[in-house]
Amino acid sequence: MINKDMSPLLIPVPETLDGPRVLLRPLSLEDAPALLEAVEESRESFRLWIRWPDRVRSIGDARELITRDRANWLLREHLIFGIFEHVSGRLEGGLGLLRPDWEARVFEIGYWLRESAQGHGYMREAVQMLTRLAFDSLGANRVAILMDSRNARSRRVPASLGYVLEGTLRRCHLDADGQPADQHVFALIAEDYAGLDWARGES
Secondary structure, three states: OOOOOOOHHHOOOOOOEEOOOEEEEOOOHHHHHHHHHHHHHHHHHHOOOOOHHHHOOOHHHHHHHHHHHHHHHHHOOEEEEEEEEOOOOOEEEEEEEEEEEOOOOEEEEEEEEOHHHOOOOHHHHHHHHHHHHHHHHOOOOEEEEEEEOOOHHHHHHHHHOOOEEEEEEEEEEEOOOOOEEEEEEEEEEHHHHHOOOOOOOOO
């Protein structure tokens, strides 16, 4: 457990998380072609839920995004990991702890997965690993996951891990068409996490 008086800039965060099927690590500039490939494969499905892929149209754009993510990591403003499948080494997606409140130890997990990798359980494994990191290593009091209320596939990830559906934020963000849309809020607090079988290593 970390010293809660420590500056966020000095908080040690592992740069590699190794799971049964996926490896999580920050992207490097050498990963720019793989990032662009994943975005191009899934651009049409992404546009329903996330906007940042619109800014990735070239290798240069991908390198810029990776550089910004790295800077945010060093500043502890966002902690973004790539999701790599063990056997093939392919970049399958990404996730991260977004906008952490280090004083309150409150985190939000955001994620994306390329189209051909969906439905194989990669994201569930990755979110489970990041949830463990937040509670076991970073002293989280709360971890939340928000998604558009219409995104059924995304909802299944926190629900399958025991996250609690706390409610729906009505018309709190703009969707891909610029229309007000609702978001579901799933979360775990420390007491919830402690009661999960998988958090205790029982499943």
